[in-house]
Amino acid sequence: MQQKDFKSAMQKGLGRCVLACRNDPERYRYAVLWGCAHSLAYEPQCEGTRACLLYQLICCYTDRTPFVDVLMHTLQSRRTHGWLLLQTEELLLLMANDGDETAKAALWNKYGEMLSRLRARRKPDLLDDYVFLSITLCGKTKNALRIAADMGRLLREQPAYDAEDFGQFLWHVSANRQTTALRQFAKTNADATFFLRVYDAAAEQAARPLSEEQQTRVSGYHIAHDADEDAFRLHAEQYQKEPNPGKRAKLLNAFKWDRPFPLDPEPILQDAQSENAQLRVCAWDALSLLRHPKVRAFALSHADETPGDLVPVLTTNYTKDDRPLLEQLFTTIPDNAEGADTIHAIGMYIDRRRDPKFPVPAWILLRVYETDPCSFCREAIVRALGRRRLLTDELLEELTYDANDQIRAYAEKKKTLRKVRHD
Numbered sequence: 390m391q392q393k394d395f396k397s398a399m400q401k402g403l404g405r406c407v408l409a410c411r412n413d414p415e416r417y418r419y420a421v422l423w424g425c426a427h428s429l430a431y432e433p434q435c436e437g438t439r440a441c442l443l444y445q446l447i448c449c450y451t452d453r454t455p456f457v458d459v460l461m462h463t464l465q466s467r468r469t470h471g472w473l474l475l476q477t478e479e480l481l482l483l484m485a486n487d488g489d490e491t492a493k494a495a496l497w498n499k500y501g502e503m504l505s506r507l508r509a510r511r512k513p514d515l516l517d518d519y520v521f522l523s524i525t526l527c528g529k530t531k532n533a534l535r536i537a538a539d540m541g542r543l544l545r546e547q548p549a550y551d552a553e554d555f556g557q558f559l560w561h562v563s564a565n566r567q568t569t570a571l572r573q574f575a576k577t578n579a580d581a582t583f584f585l586r587v588y589d590a591a592a593e594q595a596a597r598p599l600s601e602e603q604q605t606r607v608s609g610y611h612i613a614h615d616a617d618e619d620a621f622r623l624h625a626e627q628y629q630k631e632p633n634p635g636k637r638a639k640l641l642n643a644f645k646w647d648r649p650f651p652l653d654p655e656p657i658l659q660d661a662q663s664e665n666a667q668l669r670v671c672a673w674d675a676l677s678l679l680r681h682p683k684v685r686a687f688a689l690s691h692a693d694e695t696p697g698d699l700v701p702v703l704t705t706n707y708t709k710d711d712r713p714l715l716e717q718l719f720t721t722i723p724d725n726a727e728g729a730d731t732i733h734a735i736g737m738y739i740d741r742r743r744d745p746k747f748p749v750p751a752w753i754l755l756r757v758y759e760t761d762p763c764s765f766c767r768e769a770i771v772r773a774l775g776r777r778r779l780l781t782d783e784l785l786e787e788l789t790y791d792a793n794d795q796i797r798a799y800a801e802k803k804k805t806l807r808k809v810r811h812d
Contacts, residue, residue, distance in 0.1 A: 390405070390406070390409040392417070392420055395409060395410075395417050395420050396420055396423070396424075399420070399421075399424050399429055399439065399442065399443075399446075400429045400430075400431070400439075400762065401431075401761070401762050401764070401767075401792075402429075402430070402436070402439055402442055402764035402767075402791060402792025402793060403787065403791065403792075404442075404786075404787040404788055404789060404790030404791040404792075404797075405787045405790075406442075406446065407442065407445045407446060407449075407790035408786065408787060408790065410446050410449045411449050414449045414450055417446075418450070418455075421443070421446045421447065421449075421450075421456065422455060422456065422459055424439070424443055424446070425443060425447075425456055425459045425460055425463070425477075425480070426459055426463055426473075427473065428471070428472040428473040428476055429442075429443070429476070430472065430476070430764075430792075431729060431733065431762035431763045432733070432762075432763050432765065433472045433475070433476075435763070435765045436763055436764045436765035436792070436793065437792075438472060438475055438476035438479055439476060439792055440476050440479035440480045440482075440483060441479075441483070441792060441794065442790070442791075442792040443476070443480055444480055444483045444484070445790055447480075453484075457484070457489075457491070457492070460477050460480055460481055460492075461495060463477045464477050464478070464481065464495055464496075464499055465495075465499075470514055470515075470518050471514075471517075471518070474518050474521070474522075475518075475521045475522075475525070478496060478499070478521070478522050478525045479525055481493075481495060481496050482496060482525055482526070496522070496525075496526065497526075499522065500519075500522055500523070500526065500536075503515060503518065503519040503522065504519065504539055504543070507519055507543060507547075508543060508546065508547065511547065511549040511550060516550075516554055520554070520555060520557055520558050521557075523536045523540075523558050524557060524558055524561050527558070527561055527562065527565065527567070528565070530565075530567050530570050533562055533565065533567045533570075533571070534567075534570065534571060534574045534578075534581065536558070537558075537562065537571055537574075537580075537581050537584045538574075538578050538580040538581045538584065539580070540555050540558065540584050540587075541578075541579075541580035541581050541582070541583040541584030541585075541587070542580040542583075544583060544584065544587055545580065545583045551587075552587045552588075555587070559587075559588055562588075568588075571584075571585065571588075572585065612624050612643040613643045613644070613645075613646035613647065613648050614646065614647075614648075618651075621643075621648065621651060622651050622652070624640065624643055625644070625650055625651050625652045626652070627640060628640040628641060628656070629652065629656050634663060634665040634667070634668045635665070635667065635668070637660060637668055637671075638665070638667045638668040638670075638671040639671075641657070641660070641668070641671040641672060641674070641675050642671060644657075644674075644675040644678065644679075645671070645674035645675050645677070645678065645741065646678075646741055647678070647741060647742070647743035647744075648678075649675075649678045649679040649680070650675055650678075650679055653683075654676070654679055654681050654683050654684050655683065657672050657675050657676055657679070658672075658676070658683065658684070658687050660672035661673050661676060661687070673694075673698040673701075673702070676688075676702045677698075677701035677702050677704075677705055677738050677741075677742075678705060678741070678742065678744075679705065680705050680706050680744070680747060681706070684702060684705075684706055685703075685706035687702075688702040688703050688706065689703075689714075692714065695731065696718045696719065696721060696722050696731050696735070697730070697731040697734035697735060698734075699718060700715060700718055700719070700735050700738075700753075701734075701735060701738035703715055703718075704738075704749055704750070704753060705742070705744075705747065707747070707750060712750075712752075715753070719756060722760075729762045732757060732760045732761050732762065733761060733762060733763050733766065735757055735761070736757050736761040736763055736766030736767065736769075736770065737766055739754070739757060739766070739769055739770055739773065740766050740768075740769035740770075748773070748777070749773060751774075751777060751779055754770050754773055754774055754777075754779070755774070755779075757770055758770045758771070758774070764791065764792045764793040764796070765793065767791070767793060767796065768793055768795050768796050768799075771788060771796050771799060771800075772799065775799070775803060780800075780803060782807075785800050785803055785804050785807075786804075788800035789801060789804070
């Protein structure tokens with residue numbers, strides 16, 4: 390594997406880079422060192438960082454010292470923040486869990502430094518980094534209790550902080566089932582008691598009615614998944630009658646999930662040409678799930694549209710005659726950040742699509758698997774390939790080292806079932 394391809398695989402989170410590194414570690418040493426100093430994930434808010442993948446790569450080397458040095462330098466630099474800092478912290482936590490006391494000490498030193506700076510002054514960017522590190526460290530209950538007490542003291546001493554600042558940490562305490570332990574701890578710790586007041590206030594806030602905008606966004610999803618046929622059709626009729634472009638766009642959100650628009654598509658075809666950008670985007674999203682002769686003809690007559698819009702619509706309305714056009718559209722996607730966004734849009738479309746009668750062509754699944762920068766979207770592609778029995782032994786081996794933990798688990802299960810059948 391060439392260095393450029395290795396770096397690309399690291400950034401996408403493809404397990405093939407781990408296999409290549411295990412086979413020839415020295416060839417890729419500097420690429421792995423480079424990866425330790427750069428945030429690699431495309432959409433870390435959804436897919437997480439590439440810490441697990443990088444740790445698998447680092448484990449290919451007997452001497453980890455050079456990699457630890459890079460991580461320590463990155464961790465200690467005040468210029469490091471955001472997703473790179475989180476990736477570094479998660480990597481060091483993996484090392485600490487593997488018995489590396491130096492990594493463990495470095496993380497807690499960083500935690501203490503951040504907390505000290507936040508006590509002196511509220512700094513939004515630093516606060517975000519502190520909360521992410523707190524979440525990274527709170528896997529063990531004793532750590533979560535210590536952090537909750539620290540946050541309680543911060544809230545008590547500095548009125549500049551409020552419940553919203555620690556919302557993500559609060560959610561993880563609950564998700565980790567540590568709330569009972571925290572309440573017990575609070576009986577003997579004043580700072581934890583104060584923190585719990587914030588915790589309870591945040592829970593009460595979360596129970597309040599959603600804003601109109603939130604209701605519109607959530608209702609579109611629930612209409613798509615929960616409404617009966619009459620209610621779903623009524624929503625479509627409401628869209629047809631709505632004159633306001635902004636409201637039309639919001640109503641169209643219900644038709645971008647796994648239930649296509651149930652009426653004649655003509656209004657959506659018109660909105661796909663709207664001067665209103667929001668309405669135009671929502672219309673193309675709705676068309677991507679709608680198989681209809683009018684939609685296919687419309688897509689073919691708009692071959693100059695962006696591949697991110699056109700490929701999903703043509704895929705849903707696919708015939709074998711369309712393959713040359715689709716292949717040509719894929720070749721027009723540039724190998725840069727804009728191109729990554731386009732492939733990601735196609736990957737998200739595959740993730741949303743749930744029509745077994747007209748499955749995504751295998752060659753498109755494989756093309757997007759190779760090029761989608763997002764490991765979260767890749768999971769839907771992998772599962773679609775599995776349903777079509779297109780996962781070769783070689784591909785399964787690669788998936789075993791993927792950055793996405795759900796893909797790794799899926800691949801292990803498939804390999805086990807395959808072995809049982811062979812035996």
